[in-house]
Amino acid sequence: xxxxxxxxxxxxxxxxxxxxxxxxxxxxxxxxxxxxxxxxxxxxxxxxxxxxxxxxxxxxxxxxxxxxxxxxxxxxxxxxxxxxxxxxxxxxxxxxxxxxxxxxxxxxxxxxxxxxxxxxxxxxxxxxxxxxxxxxxxxxxxxxxxxxxxxxxxxxxxxxxxxxxxxxxxxxxxxxxxxxxxxxxxxxxxxxxxxxxxxxxxxxxxxxxxxxxxxxxxxxxxxxxxxxxxxxxxxxxxxxxxxxxxxxxxxxxxxxxxxxxxxxxxx
Numbered sequence: 001x002x003x004x005x006x007x008x009x010x011x012x013x014x015x016x017x018x019x020x021x022x023x024x025x026x027x028x029x030x031x032x033x034x035x036x037x038x039x040x041x042x043x044x045x046x047x048x049x050x051x052x053x054x055x056x057x058x059x060x061x062x063x064x065x066x067x068x069x070x071x072x073x074x075x076x077x078x079x080x081x082x083x084x085x086x087x088x089x090x091x092x093x094x095x096x097x098x099x100x101x102x103x104x105x106x107x108x109x110x111x112x113x114x115x116x117x118x119x120x121x122x123x124x125x126x127x128x129x130x131x132x133x134x135x136x137x138x139x140x141x142x143x144x145x146x147x148x149x150x151x152x153x154x155x156x157x158x159x160x161x162x163x164x165x166x167x168x169x170x171x172x173x174x175x176x177x178x179x180x181x182x183x184x185x186x187x188x189x190x191x192x193x194x195x196x197x198x199x200x201x202x203x204x205x206x207x208x209x210x211x212x213x214x215x216x217x218x219x220x221x222x223x224x225x226x227x228x229x230x231x232x233x234x235x236x237x238x239x240x241x242x243x244x245x246x247x248x249x250x251x252x253x254x255x256x257x258x259x260x261x262x263x264x265x266x267x
Contacts, residue, residue, distance in 0.1 A: 003028035006122070007066035007114060009049070009057070011073030012036045015119075015219055018246045019072045020044055022123035031064050033057060035075060051075070058111045066114040070122060071215050074180075118213040119244060126248070130240040134255035134262040138235075142261060145170060146237035149204030150267040153239070157208035163218040164205045166233065168198025181205075181220075185227030192232050203228050206239040206267060213242065221246035225254040233260060240264035 006027040010016035020030055020042055032042045033049035049057045061069060109116040120127045132138055138146070145167065152165045152172045162176025166188045173191060176184045191197040205218040220238065228236060236255070243264070245251050255262040 002067065004068060005064060005066045006030045007061045007064060007069045007112070008032040008042070008044075009069065009071045009108075010034045010036075010039055010042060010046075011071070011075040012038065013073045013219070014040070014221060014246045015074075015244065016040075016072045017042050018126065019070070019119055019123050022126055023070075026122060027068070031066070033060065036073075039073075054111075058108075061112040061114065066112060068117050068122070069108050069112055069114045070117050070119060071108075072119060075216075116214055119217060120213065120241070126244045126246070128238045128240050128243040128245060128264040130264045130266060132261065132263050134252040135258075135260050138261055138263055142235055143263070143265070145200070145202045146204070146235055146261075146263050146265055147267065149202040149235075149237045150206050150239055150265055153204040153206035153237075154209065154267060157206060158210070160208070160210070163208060164203065166231070167202045167204070169200060171198065173197055181224060182227055185224075185231045185233075188231040188233070189227075197232070199232070200235065201231065201233045202235040202237055203231075203233045204237040205243050207242040218243045219246060220244075220251065222250045222254055225251055225258065225260065228260060229254075229258045235261045235263065238262070238264050240266055 004027045006023060008016060008020060008030060010032045016032065017040055024030060030044045032044055032046040034046050035049055035051060047060060148170050149165060149167045152167060153163060156165050156175045157163055164176035164181050164184055165172055166174045166184065174184055174188050188197060205220065207218055218239065
C-alpha cells in the first residue's frame, strides 16, 4: 500500500492547524497550501497558494503526490473573485453564494488525482456528538428551544446568509450574514444592552444543506463561547455530525465556567 499523503488547502483561522494535529497520525506526510497571508504556523511544510491560480495549485498538489485532499478554514471570496472562480471551473459566472467553492471541491479529485475528503472523514474527534457536551443538564424546554434554534439556523442557511442564528425563547432575533458569527454575537449583545433582545437566548449553528460536507462546515471555538457570554446566551445548540469544535478542551471549560449549556442535536 502506498504511503498516505494529505494536502490541506488552508484558509483563515485556527481550524487548519487543529485539523493537521488531529489528522497527523493517519498520514505519512502532510503539506499545506495557504490561501491567506495571515495563516498561522501550521507545523508542516507550507506553500502559498491562490484561488486565482488554480492550475498552479492543482499542479503543486499533484507534484506532492497527495493521496488525499481536504479544505479547512474560512475562505473569503469577494463577488468578483467568486465570479472568476465559477468561470474557471466551467460555470456561467452567475453562480451565487458558496456555489463556486462547492464546485471547486467537487473537481479537486479529478484535477489532482487525489481523493477529496471531508474533515469528519479524517478527524472525527473534532465533530460535535449528540447530547450535552458542557454546562448544566438540559430541561425539556431547553431541548425544545435548542431544536427550534437548529431549525431556524437551517432556514438562514437556505437563504445562503450564514449558518448561525440567535433566538430569544422561540423567537429569532438575529441571523448570521456576511459579517460572520462574531459580528452576529456583537449585534445580539447590543440588542440586549438596549433592552431589545429577550431571554432566554439560544445560539445555534447548522450546516447549509446546499453545501457538500467537503467545504465550509460550521465551526465554533473559544472565541464563540466568549461572544456568547458577552451576549447573554445561556444555550448553544450545534448540529451533531457536521459542526466542528476547535480547541475542544478550552471550549468545554469556558462553557462550564459560564454555566452555558452546550448541546449537540440532530435536525
